[in-house]
Amino acid sequence: MKIGELAMRTGCRVVTIRYYEREGLLPEPERSEANYRLYGETHVERLAFIRHCRALDMTLDEIRALLACHDDPEGTCHRADVLIDEHLTHVKARIAQLQALEDTLVALRARCQGQRSAAECGILNALAQPPRDAALNEDAEHVPGTHPRR
Amino acid sequence: MKIGELAMRTGCRVVTIRYYEREGLLPEPERSEANYRLYGETHVERLAFIRHCRALDMTLDEIRALLACHDDPEGTCHRADVLIDEHLTHVKARIAQLQALEDTLVALRARCQGQRSAAECGILNALAQPPRDAALNEDAEHVPGTHPRR
């Protein structure tokens, strides 16, 4: 099948498939006479694996490591276990950070109901003050990813 | 004060301060004879405002909008209110996504205790299957940001 069909069957964009190939996650497929990429079922499976991992928010490096496990069925899967554990730890930490952030935003939002001028606005004034609690501390690690890119 | 002192007082890196200036978030300061940037207290306050907003995971565009409110004390703060509300909605949605993700990862992790070969590993096999539940669905929006960049 051509790249468009692979894209449809995996829910992955065409450009993204080419990107994964450049990144070494997908093997280079055969080409037609017209230099079109030609894929088989093994490519569908491998790309589904990758998208599956991406849906779990793994990095391409993590996926590379999992694919290496997968490609070595004689080896142990210990590496895969550890990777999932570490990833789970990241996700949990991220949730805790975001919940602290949510609490701070709720408190901030309660400071103004929009009826006053900007000079009197509790929100703008609170933001101008040096941060007080943990979530507002300059030392707190920045928490990225609230705004999905697309 | 010079840029290094501003950086120390705000917990912001020197290169990041210059970046904010290029992005138009910080006004261009005066320069010394040797072409060094020279800052005053207003810069400290403005940079603290920015870092405060960044700690709340706002984008630079959002911060630009808040600064515009802040710079127009005669105007209404309604725009600031709406912005915080929208941001809060983003954060809440992100928490829900990550919690679904966590559940899926916990279930995945339970499939293998590392004692078997990769070919028999429940984790690798599950990842090779087409996704079943919501968090693993190809249609699910990708959830970025678990891995803080630094």
Place this chain on the structure above:
DNA sequence: ACACACCCTATAGTCTGTATAGGGTCAAGC
């Protein structure tokens, strides 16, 4: 013969910074 959907490569842009190269300034110590 032409339109149109699909394919190709190469390059640049997104966002929020970080890293590097290659240089200038200034105070302290020898």
Place this chain on the structure above:
DNA sequence: GCTTGACCCTATACAGACTATAGGGTGTGT
């Protein structure tokens, strides 16, 4: 006077995980 080291400057490239664009080739239907 000279060197050392900490600090400052600009410009450019890089990070991740793609997306967008330009400029072209291929294949099918009317």
